[in-house]
Amino acid sequence: MSRLFVVATPIGNLEDVSPRALRVLAEVAAIAAEDTRVTSRLLSRHAIRKPLLSYRAPVERRGLPRVMAALEEGDVALVSDAGTPTISDPGQMLVASAWAAGHTVVPVHGPSSIMAALSISGYGGPGFTFFGYLPRKPGELRRLL
Amino acid sequence: MSRLFVVATPIGNLEDVSPRALRVLAEVAAIAAEDTRVTSRLLSRHAIRKPLLSYRAPVERRGLPRVMAALEEGDVALVSDAGTPTISDPGQMLVASAWAAGHTVVPVHGPSSIMAALSISGYGGPGFTFFGYLPRKPGELRRLL
Numbered sequence: 001m002s003r004l005f006v007v008a009t010p011i012g013n014l015e016d017v018s019p020r021a022l023r024v025l026a027e028v029a030a031i032a033a034e035d036t037r038v039t040s041r042l043l044s045r046h047a048i049r050k051p052l053l054s055y056r057a058p059v060e061r062r063g064l065p066r067v068m069a070a071l072e073e074g075d076v077a078l079v080s081d082a083g084t085p086t087i088s089d090p091g092q093m094l095v096a097s098a099w100a101a102g103h104t105v106v107p108v109h110g111p112s113s114i115m116a117a118l119s120i121s122g123y124g125g126p127g128f129t130f131f132g133y134l135p136r137k138p139g140e141l142r143r144l145l
Numbered sequence: 146m147s148r149l150f151v152v153a154t155p156i157g158n159l160e161d162v163s164p165r166a167l168r169v170l171a172e173v174a175a176i177a178a179e180d181t182r183v184t185s186r187l188l189s190r191h192a193i194r195k196p197l198l199s200y201r202a203p204v205e206r207r208g209l210p211r212v213m214a215a216l217e218e219g220d221v222a223l224v225s226d227a228g229t230p231t232i233s234d235p236g237q238m239l240v241a242s243a244w245a246a247g248h249t250v251v252p253v254h255g256p257s258s259i260m261a262a263l264s265i266s267g268y269g270g271p272g273f274t275f276f277g278y279l280p281r282k283p284g285e286l287r288r289l290l
Binding site (some may be wrong): 006008010011013015016017018019020023084085086087088091092093095096099105106107108109110111112114115116117118119120121122123124125126127128129130131132133 | 151153155156158160161162163164165168229230231232233236237238240241244250251252253254255256257259260261262263264265266267268269270271272273274275276277278
């Protein structure tokens, strides 16, 4: 059984990556990436060379078999273009499949636009609700709000 | 006008701290900390020496004047014991006061237990609701759920 690491990556500021995130990216057998070109830039900046597998929304189902096959061979890291994968980003289907296949899924802390925005908002409540991408149609948006 | 940096810190794994977080902690004039002993350990590990101001919940109001006074003198970082300050952690009153006094509040990405847990949950929804600390009394908990 392998490990699937869900690795948060920088949102704009390349200094926002922890030693652990870089170590995990350097140690896995392969990296599943929302956009392999975006991830290539991050990796080359840190002199990391790894096989990259495309894992995009809204076609998660298409990328899934290759990433699951890679997990049978060794540990895999999942990254999105920026921030924490699976939250308004592809990955939830892969995470569920990995658990179901008996692998271990490990979070690697890092940037989250939700937490960054909340932490400087001065909002005083104990909890909050995140709606994800809001509807673009004015009627649907009004109903939700 | 100064800057208040809201800096997320490691939750158990000391490798989970970004170069930017360490740079900010090394550059500010003072650090407001939920528990100065916990923060001292993090700082001494990275050879950072700074004046520490106690800023605890549930007595945020008590620590507020000293931290606001420090902001008048220079940049301040806010940290909690672990994770992202202000979310189930002290800091929201300070953030609101800093904005109100004309300072800038800057988030510094890092560990978040909420994002870590969500990202490996395999939960497929577009959004989520975070309730903060749940009530301890069985009756209140049942009503909330």
